[in-house]
Amino acid sequence: MSDNKGVRRVNEDLARERANCSFDVREITFLLDGGENNTITRKKIEDFTLTDELLSDKVPDECLSPKEKYENAVRKSCLFGKLVKDKLLEFGGLETFGPNSFVLRRIADAFFKEISPLLLHLGMFVPTILGQCTAEQQSEWLPRALSMQVIGTYAQTELGHGTFIRGLETTATYDPETEEFVLHSPTLSSFKWWAGGLGKTVNHCIVVAQLHTKGQCHGTHPFIVQIRDLETHQPLPGIKVGEIGPKLGFNTADNGFLGFDKYRIPRMNMMMKNAQILKDGTYVKLDRHGKMTYGTMVFIRVMVVNEVAFNLAKAATIAVRYSAVRRQSEKKPGEPEPQILDYVTQQHKLFICIATAHALQLTSDWLWRTFSGVVTDIKHGKTDSLPEFHALSSCLKAISTSDAALLIEQCRHSCGGHGYMMSSNLPLIYSFVTATRTYEGDYTVLLLQTARFLIKAWEQAEAGKPLTPTVSYLTKYFKDGRVPWDSTSEGIVNAAYGVAAGKISACVKSIRNRVKTGLSYEDAWDLTTVQLVAAAEAHCRAVICDVYRSEAVRLTEKSSPNVRAVMRQLTTLYLHYWALERIGDLLRYSAVSEEDVVALQQKYEELLALIRPDAVGLVDAFDIRDEILNSTLGAYDGRVYERLMEEALKSPLNAEPVNRSFHMYLKPLMQGKL
Numbered sequence: 095m096s097d098n099k100g101v102r103r104v105n106e107d108l109a110r111e112r113a114n115c116s117f118d119v120r121e122i123t124f125l126l127d128g129g130e131n132n133t134i135t136r137k138k139i140e141d142f143t144l145t146d147e148l149l150s151d152k153v154p155d156e157c158l159s160p161k162e163k164y165e166n167a168v169r170k171s172c173l174f175g176k177l178v179k180d181k182l183l184e185f186g187g188l189e190t191f192g193p194n195s196f197v198l199r200r201i202a203d204a205f206f207k208e209i210s211p212l213l214l215h216l217g218m219f220v221p222t223i224l225g226q227c228t229a230e231q232q233s234e235w236l237p238r239a240l241s242m243q244v245i246g247t248y249a250q251t252e253l254g255h256g257t258f259i260r261g262l263e264t265t266a267t268y269d270p271e272t273e274e275f276v277l278h279s280p281t282l283s284s285f286k287w288w289a290g291g292l293g294k295t296v297n298h299c300i301v302v303a304q305l306h307t308k309g310q311c312h313g314t315h316p317f318i319v320q321i322r323d324l325e326t327h328q329p330l331p332g333i334k335v336g337e338i339g340p341k342l343g344f345n346t347a348d349n350g351f352l353g354f355d356k357y358r359i360p361r362m363n364m365m366m367k368n369a370q371i372l373k374d375g376t377y378v379k380l381d382r383h384g385k386m387t388y389g390t391m392v393f394i395r396v397m398v399v400n401e402v403a404f405n406l407a408k409a410a411t412i413a414v415r416y417s418a419v420r421r422q423s424e425k426k427p428g429e430p431e432p433q434i435l436d437y438v439t440q441q442h443k444l445f446i447c448i449a450t451a452h453a454l455q456l457t458s459d460w461l462w463r464t465f466s467g468v469v470t471d472i473k474h475g476k477t478d479s480l481p482e483f484h485a486l487s488s489c490l491k492a493i494s495t496s497d498a499a500l501l502i503e504q505c506r507h508s509c510g511g512h513g514y515m516m517s518s519n520l521p522l523i524y525s526f527v528t529a530t531r532t533y534e535g536d537y538t539v540l541l542l543q544t545a546r547f548l549i550k551a552w553e554q555a556e557a558g559k560p561l562t563p564t565v566s567y568l569t570k571y572f573k574d575g576r577v578p579w580d581s582t583s584e585g586i587v588n589a590a591y592g593v594a595a596g597k598i599s600a601c602v603k604s605i606r607n608r609v610k611t612g613l614s615y616e617d618a619w620d621l622t623t624v625q626l627v628a629a630a631e632a633h634c635r636a637v638i639c640d641v642y643r644s645e646a647v648r649l650t651e652k653s654s655p656n657v658r659a660v661m662r663q664l665t666t667l668y669l670h671y672w673a674l675e676r677i678g679d680l681l682r683y684s685a686v687s688e689e690d691v692v693a694l695q696q697k698y699e700e701l702l703a704l705i706r707p708d709a710v711g712l713v714d715a716f717d718i719r720d721e722i723l724n725s726t727l728g729a730y731d732g733r734v735y736e737r738l739m740e741e742a743l744k745s746p747l748n749a750e751p752v753n754r755s756f757h758m759y760l761k762p763l764m765q766g767k768l
């Protein structure tokens with residue numbers, strides 16, 4: 095693909111890599127975009143949105159003060175918002191690509207090195223209106239939210255509680271006299287904390303609070319709350335709101351705190367799709383499942399899998415291109431310095447990143463299709479598929495975010511010292527992705543949700559009851575004994591399921607043995623949680639391996655032989671990588687032998703060598719434009735050293751030859767006058 099800028103000289107090593115690539119790069123781009131037409135439209139949108147005029151920052155964002163950074167992000171958010179409103183609708187907006195295309199999300203990365211203060215408005219406020227409001231409420235709020243008169247966020251987490259939603263302390267007490275809810279923050283720990291955009295940007299937010307009516311508490315429910323005046327933007331009386339301060343990343347998102355002092359909102363500001371309060375204060379529950387108010391979280395967990403796949407693709411593109419340009423050391427005395435990509439250890443660090451980006455993207459597409467089915471079921475009043483989907487989306491969110499964060503950090507390591515430069519963009523990509531492991535449900539907490547489902551599924555299998563699709567393998571591996579070993583891709587996937595089944599079985603035994611000693615079920619569960627997390631991880635890994643392998647085969651059915659071959663190499667590499675990473679589990683739960691392990695390792699190393707000539711082509715196929723990559727190390731033309739120097743010269747410290755601190759402190763120190 096072109097560098098989108100035309101004629102710049104491309105680094106010779108990169109040019110040679112591209113000339114030697116075995117396949118047509120565009121073919122894989124089309125596969126990843128979901129078809130050639132999607133690629134064409136995406137590129138058209140990128141061409142007219144990514145203009146220098148909108149993107150140019152004279153001073154790098156990271157050299158600005160926190161206030162300036164925030165103001166710049168608001169400026170760009172508004173420009174971006176206007177652009178989307180005015181121009182992109184000509185393309186049918188997001189619908190052009192289907193809801194899973196994420197094109198605008200991808201383009202937004204060119205505007206914001208960190209994050210838009212409006213992300214939560216589009217990402218959570220609008221989806222919650224869609225998911226939690228009645229049709230009547232939607233017709234009131236949606237047009238105002240989409241036209242940006244109402245700008246909102248999602249304020250659920252409090253200082254004292256994030257994970258344990260049932261423990262939230264903010265109260266919403268219904269007053270039938272005035273037909274209003276009174277929102278109140280009874281303690282310091284009940285202050286809302288974290289919501290993106292809350293600190294300075296939004297004028298409304300969705301507040302999750304304990305609903306009290308007629309002297310009874312009915313648990314947490316969502317409410318739409320105006321917090322700032324629409325004209326002056328001043329906080330309204332009864333509202334205490336501010337920004338929570340600097341963080342590891344997300345520093346342009348003005349995450350905020352919020353407290354209420356007996357603050358009143360109209361009855362109809364309760365989001366009433368799943369529960370209602372009648373005028374007289376009668377509570378009517380409409381949610382037969384009981385957890386429908388958690389719907390926005392499930393939606394975001396699905397989105398996050400795609401989000402981290404894309405960010406890993408960005409990091410892999412930067413690290414692989416840099417590794418083709420960078421030369422260091424010598425393999426044999428007197429030989430020219432090799433490209434660092436020729437070190438097998440470097441290939442080991444990086445090719446798994448390319449394969450994982452593919453695995454997560456294909457899994458995310460599959461998860462989205464599954465989610466669409468669940469949403470359709472719910473529209474028809476069927477909630478039977480929700481427990482399985484909650485278990486699936488929870489573990490996929492946990493594992494994809496954790497894997498992506500670790501591998502992005504590995505990409506940074508693989509770029510040596512230059513990877514530590516902010517201008518490489520690897521630190522910012524990492525700081526963004528490592529947060530995904532925590533927000534929208536912490537890693538351990540979500541895996542334990544999946545484990546709950548797996549233990550129940552095991553018990554159902556024991557009782558001879560039918561199992562839902564993602565756990566149906568448990569019936570097959572139900573009997574004790576080792577899974578037969580077979581080193582084909584299908585065999586490795588089967589073994590991964592065997593390992594998951596073995597671990598779930600071990601958890602069940604462990605809990606039962608503990609209960610036999612007189613412990614309560616809850617205590618026995620608690621003591622087994624280390625094993626339960628590992629079992630849920632093994633289950634999730636088996637699902638990813640299975641989906642990646644079968645989706646890659648399906649997608650490449652009509653591909654050219656060379657594309658099919660390289661895609662097959664990547665899936666095989668992924669499966670071998672994880673088999674070797676989890677060799678202890680395989681030795682415990684499958685019939686793998688010492689010779690098989692040696693063969694696995696040998697095959698893995700052969701795959702690294704096979705993929706090596708296509709590595710640059712594979713990252714080019716992600717087709718991520720320079721403006722979106724935002725990296726001195728990863729640009730298409732490979733002018734790494736020139737860009738590093740250009741960026742260094744933009745540092746405000748280089749604006750003058752001598753900084754005033756010399757005269758103020760250093761000179762007096764040197765002269766003994768301090």
Ligand SMILES: CCCCCCCC/C=C\CCCCCC(=O)SCCNC(=O)CCNC(=O)[C@H](O)C(C)(C)COP(=O)(O)OP(=O)(O)OC[C@H]1O[C@@H](n2cnc3c(N)ncnc32)[C@H](O)[C@@H]1OP(=O)(O)O
Pocket residue numbers: 199213214216217248250251256257258259260290385388389391392394397398401480481484533534535536539543546547
């Ligand atoms: C343009 C769009 C761009 C989008 C880009 C996306 C990228 C986004 C980028 C940045 C956005 C940043 C956003 C960050 C926002 C947030 O973090 S919002 C706050 C999120 N908070 C959480 O996720 C809290 C996590 N905690 C929970 O989910 C729950 O408290 C819990 C699941 C841990 C426990 O809930 P609890 O009510 O206590 O239930 P339990 O007793 O544990 O379980 C009872 C049964 O309910 C089942 N269940 C629980 N949750 C669900 C669910 N969601 N769906 C279905 N079922 C559920 C659970 O399995 C139990 O079932 P059984 O009794 O049958 O075992």
Ligand SMILES: Cc1cc2nc3c(=O)[nH]c(=O)nc-3n(C[C@H](O)[C@H](O)[C@H](O)COP(=O)(O)OP(=O)(O)OC[C@H]3O[C@@H](n4cnc5c(N)ncnc54)[C@H](O)[C@@H]3O)c2cc1C
Pocket residue numbers: 214248249250251254255256257258287288289290344349529532533534535536537538539542
């Ligand atoms: C960048 C960022 C943006 C965010 N944006 C928003 C937002 O817009 N709106 C919003 O409402 N929230 C937001 N959050 C909050 C986020 O959703 C919570 O931080 C997250 O859900 C984790 O909850 P916690 O902070 O209470 O962690 P805790 O639950 O306190 O976790 C601390 C530790 O305790 C462990 N732990 C907790 N419970 C259990 C358990 N039952 N079993 C075993 N271990 C347990 C965890 O595994 C973890 O190791 C954001 C957070 C971040 C970092």
